[in-house]
Amino acid sequence: MNNLKNKKFVGFQKREIHTIMELYSKKISIGEWKDYSISYNKDYAIFSIHRSIKQGSSFQIKKIKKKNTYVLTHQNTTLAVSSCLLNIINYLKKPVLTIIK
Numbered sequence: 001m002n003n004l005k006n007k008k009f010v011g012f013q014k015r016e017i018h019t020i021m022e023l024y025s026k027k028i029s030i031g032e033w034k035d036y037s038i039s040y041n042k043d044y045a046i047f048s049i050h051r052s053i054k055q056g057s058s059f060q061i062k063k064i065k066k067k068n069t070y071v072l073t074h075q076n077t078t079l080a081v082s083s084c085l086l087n088i089i090n091y092l093k094k095p096v097l098t099i100i101k
Helices: 003-008 012-031 086-092
Strands: 033-038 044-050 059-064 069-074 077-082
Touching: 012 044, 012 086, 033 086, 069 086, 077 086
Parallel strands: none
Antiparallel strands: 033 044, 044 059, 059 069, 069 077
């Protein structure tokens, strides 16, 4: 147990969580997103966004401490990389378009 106390994990700061949750609450209200999870590691932290409870995460915002970088992925495909979280959030603000026949 002492080993866990000595390890420093990368985490999201309060302002970063606030910024992400602001968008998250809007996407929840329109039914686009359903749930989220946060995981921590010594090298990075991940905020995962889920569209369905049964499926894995749809989007992941990864904060990499050593590189001071944020990476947005969708189903293991990198969509955006930036040193600024707001650039990642702006990418996620784009509306989802679907074709209706």
